[in-house]
Amino acid sequence: xxxxxxxxxxxxxxxxxxxxxxxxxxxxxxxxxxxxxxxxxxxxxxxxxxxxxxxxxxxxxxxxxxxxxxxxxxxxxxxxxxxxxxxxxxxxxxxxxxxxxxxxxxxxxxxxxxxxxxxxxxxxxxxxxxxxxxxxxxxxxxxxxxxxxxxxxxxxxxxxxxxxxxxxxxxxxxxxxxxxxxxxxxxxxxxxxxxxxxxxxxxx
Amino acid sequence: xxxxxxxxxxxxxxxxxxxxxxxxxxxxxxxxxxxxxxxxxxxxxxxxxxxxxxxxxxxxxxxxxxxxxxxxxxxxxxxxxxxxxxxxxxxxxxxxxxxxxxxxxxxxxxxxxxxxxxxxxxxxxxxxxxxxxxxxxxxxxxxxxxxxxxxxxxxxxxxxxxxxxxxxxxxxxxxxxxxxxxxxxxxxxxxxxxxxxxxxxxxxxxxxxxxxxxxxxxxxxxxxxxxxxxxxxxx
Numbered sequence: 072x073x074x075x076x077x078x079x080x081x082x083x084x085x086x087x088x089x090x091x092x093x094x095x096x097x098x099x100x101x102x103x104x105x106x107x108x109x110x111x112x113x114x115x116x117x118x119x120x121x122x123x124x125x126x127x128x129x130x131x132x133x134x135x136x137x138x139x140x141x142x143x144x145x146x147x148x149x150x151x152x153x154x155x156x157x158x159x160x161x162x163x164x165x166x167x168x169x170x171x172x173x174x175x176x177x178x179x180x181x182x183x184x185x186x187x188x189x190x191x192x193x194x195x196x197x198x199x200x201x202x203x204x205x206x207x208x209x210x211x212x213x214x215x216x217x218x219x220x221x222x223x224x225x226x227x228x229x230x231x232x233x234x235x236x237x238x239x240x241x242x243x244x245x246x247x248x249x250x251x252x253x254x255x256x257x258x259x260x261x262x263x264x265x266x267x268x269x270x271x272x273x274x275x
Numbered sequence: 276x277x278x279x280x281x282x283x284x285x286x287x288x289x290x291x292x293x294x295x296x297x298x299x300x301x302x303x304x305x306x307x308x309x310x311x312x313x314x315x316x317x318x319x320x321x322x323x324x325x326x327x328x329x330x331x332x333x334x335x336x337x338x339x340x341x342x343x344x345x346x347x348x349x350x351x352x353x354x355x356x357x358x359x360x361x362x363x364x365x366x367x368x369x370x371x372x373x374x375x376x377x378x379x380x381x382x383x384x385x386x387x388x389x390x391x392x393x394x395x396x397x398x399x400x401x402x403x404x405x406x407x408x409x410x411x412x413x414x415x416x417x418x419x420x421x422x423x424x425x426x427x428x429x430x431x432x433x434x435x436x437x438x439x440x441x442x443x444x445x446x447x448x449x450x451x452x453x454x455x456x457x458x459x460x461x462x463x464x465x466x467x468x469x470x471x472x473x474x475x476x477x478x479x480x481x482x483x484x485x486x487x488x489x490x491x492x493x494x495x496x497x498x499x500x501x502x503x504x505x506x507x508x509x510x
Contacts, residue, residue: 157378
């Protein structure tokens, strides 16, 4: 089993009309044994910027701590929040620093920029950025996620419809992957509010 | 006050609480050629005298006003070679910032890092402070900005400022002439008039240098022909 499949994970982000949604599964496993069913993979950087980290859980946690550290210093120095594109460049640079001993994570970054235009991107464990206008996926369930998102996604969905779509996409993909699942965590971010919801799916 | 006994060492405070070497560095700045900067509502202008030691010097090859990034320019008063070192370091820092964040460095951040370099040289062994004060002019998301950085490493944001030989007259002139809603063109005229105040000899496009940045966010040094046009307008 590869190191990326050690803990199991599924993360997806989608762009809607002036909003975005980011979702993850809740299983934390050690190979085939399930250790936790409430594991948090999506972290807040600031009110309009979230990062989901799939892959090895310990690296995800450490990377998140480093990113929060960098962002807090940035906020103090520059007296403003980081733009999502800037943050994505920072994550990419931090990952590439470890080119020959990488963090085994695949981040999914989602945010609203200063004009409240949604921004999503993903990158591999070495920092190769992939910007997308519609959706980005990562984790052990990524192949299923690609398929489901491709067929279910429509541009310019309103927040409620976006929530339904991303939830269905996540649940049906993790059902086909034994290493991810045990419910879902969905965050829907609009310029005015953030709605966090927990999904109940097949608890296996 | 017994200060002179402490003036040899940069890293020793005098009893009166001064670092005498920094005072001396400021003297070096004060005897340098006049330079000034004015922040307008829609841009910034910086200007300096360009008195060359002899008519044999190829004045086109001398450029006192330099770019730190495409949207930040700088002029100095004091020792030219010291300013070159600072510009070199600041350019590198600006590019490192861009490499990390893929975003052009904000003017305040670059000024802060330049000032930090200058401060380092006031607290290390075996070095001397920089003998220059810099006027940094830039335009970023926070609008037009003008900063002065001193040899001690302190920096200030100015609406208009002058440094070098004629500083007190120039500042008094600027205080009278400055208005908040000045446009960039007016600011250039005011800059030329201020330089003219303390100028020895005939002012011309060959012995002053002017750099401007407007809403296009591209800093550029004016050509001698453009300076001639402004000079004609001022007459």
